[in-house]
Amino acid sequence: MDFFKVVSVGEGKDMIWENFKDYEFETEEVNILASINRVLAEDIISDIDVPDFNRSTVDGYAIKSSDSYGATDSIPTILNIVGEIKMGEEAKLTIRSGQAAYIPTGGMLPEGADGVIMIENSEKMDENTLLIYKPIVQGENIIFKGDDIKKGSLALKKGRKITPELMGVMAALGISKIKVFKKPRFYIISTGDEIIDMDQELTIGKIRDINSYALYGLIINLGGEVVGKAIIKDDYNLLRNEVDKALDLSDIVIISGGSSVGARDYTHKVIDSFNGRGVFVHGVSIKPGKPTLIGEGKGKLIFGLPGHPVSSIIVFKTFIENYIYKKLNMDYIMPRVNAVMDFNFPSSPGKVTYQMVKLNEIDGQYHAEPSFGKSGMISLLSQSQGYIIIEAHEEGVYKGETREVFLL
Structure with missing residues (x-):
């Protein structure tokens, strides 16, 4: 057994990718209300313009911008008020030179208008007369049709993790269901004669299982799910049977502990016992985390993480998170x-x-x-x-x- 023929962190990541770049995570369709923290499995192309009409970004008056040129506090421009745009209704007015129409924030810009003067910069003298005290430029205080998202454009890219904000984007596009990757399935196995579960009585020589709970949390944060968790004594047959079951149920198997050199180290032998590549990394030039195993069995990725909690977490973040993000095309910036x-x-x-x-x-x-x-x-x-x-x-x-x- 070739222990600790270490590879660099970069080499380890490359070897994982080379062996598992073609592994397929399944997809499913979900309602957007159930999509939070899920990962998009396909690009979303907008079939509408957002907004789908020119609209005002302020409360004010829709006008022709050229009518405001030269307007000042001392010499205001006088316009004729010809109507009011109702919120949520189609603007059926046509604005001509010398005319204005009241428009609320979000209201549809009437034909002929190319700008909106804010209420603060105008004064309504009577029902038909408006004074303008400031010039505006063409397009001022307007968001034009398709300014936000254009029809036919890429609205959301495959690999985006759905946030509350992205749920709002999908609602704006009228999308109620999306295709997402199924949550990557993990199976966690803690090994060692000394390991007991957290609810068992702590006796001399025993230690509580820390790693599986920390790893559980990391997996949930990653967007995965834990389909099984077990504590196995240092026994080859027990460990092999558990790993065999885990490989049938999960995408990735994590074995915590048992990867340091020792007479009772069965992890390497167990991984090699399945038809496949077996262990292809046994040791990484990383501190902490040198005694890390990475292998393949039944076409699934298997990690043998160090038993020490900090080492286990560092290796998870360095290799497992990296693989999942890359495989699902996730754009992720670590905080x-x-x-x-x-x-x-x-x-x-x-x-x-x-x-x-x-x-x-x-x-x-x-x-x-x-x-x-x-x-x-x-x-x-x-x-x-x-x-x-x-x-x-x-x-x-x-x-x-x-x-x-x-x-x-």
């Missing part, structure tokens, strides 16, 4: 802030280091200080707000420099 480093921190040469940090805001500027502790310490998770990435070619972090902090 981050710029922060001044309040510390010097050397890194391991040739290895990408993920350093957990605490954030403080001082005079409107974020400052970061390290959260020290081993990757197995759960306090690192509660004390940290994010992490910085120190690339393999860097010697470390220098006090006073500004870096991106990726938020947890």
Whole structure:
């Protein structure tokens, strides 16, 4: 068994993509009311103009802009009021030179008008007479037909994660149902004789299962679903049976623990036991997270994550999130802030280091200080707000420099 013939982070991502770029996530049609946080599986092309008529962006009077030229507070332009545009009704008036018609915000611009003078810049002298105190230019205070979204244009791109705002866009387009990717299905297996579930009595030598709950939350945030979760002792047959079941139920299997060198390490053997590629990554030059397994069984992606909580989370974010975003064509920008480093921190040469940090805001500027502790310490998770990435070619972090902090 070739343990820890490590690959770089970039090589690991490339190997995952090379082996699973053709994996197909299924799609389904859902009502937009059930679409929040789902991922579009196809482009949406608008079959209408938005808006589908020229409309006013202010309360005022629809006029010919040329009639306002030269208008001032001392020498206003006098126009004849010929009517009123009703909200939600078609404008049947035609505005000619020297005429004006009242129009509310959102009202349909009448034919002949090419601008709207705001109420604040005009004065109604009587039912038929309007004074204008300020000139306007053609198109002022108007949103034209198709200015927002043009008929035949790309309204929403495949891979967009549906937000409340995008639900509003679809409503404007008259779209009630959309095609989305089915939620990626995950199966989480925690391994180890010492692991017990959170509701079991904690006895000497036992530790509660932390990783599966943290991973569960990460999966939900990613837009996936957990179809199964199990704790398996260090037994080859038990683990193989559970992985066999997991591969039939899920798209991705995550095995937490059991990827460090040891006499009772069965994870590698189990992954290799299925007809397929088996393990193609056994070790990544990343800190924390070096003892990471990545493989294939029954055509499904299998990850063997380190048992330490911080390592497990970092590897999930680095590889699993990256694959899902890329496979579903998702446009995603990881939440981050710029922060001044309040510390010097050397890194391991040739290895990408993920350093957990605490954030403080001082005079409107974020400052970061390290959260020290081993990757197995759960306090690192509660004390940290994010992490910085120190690339393999860097010697470390220098006090006073500004870096991106990726938020947890």
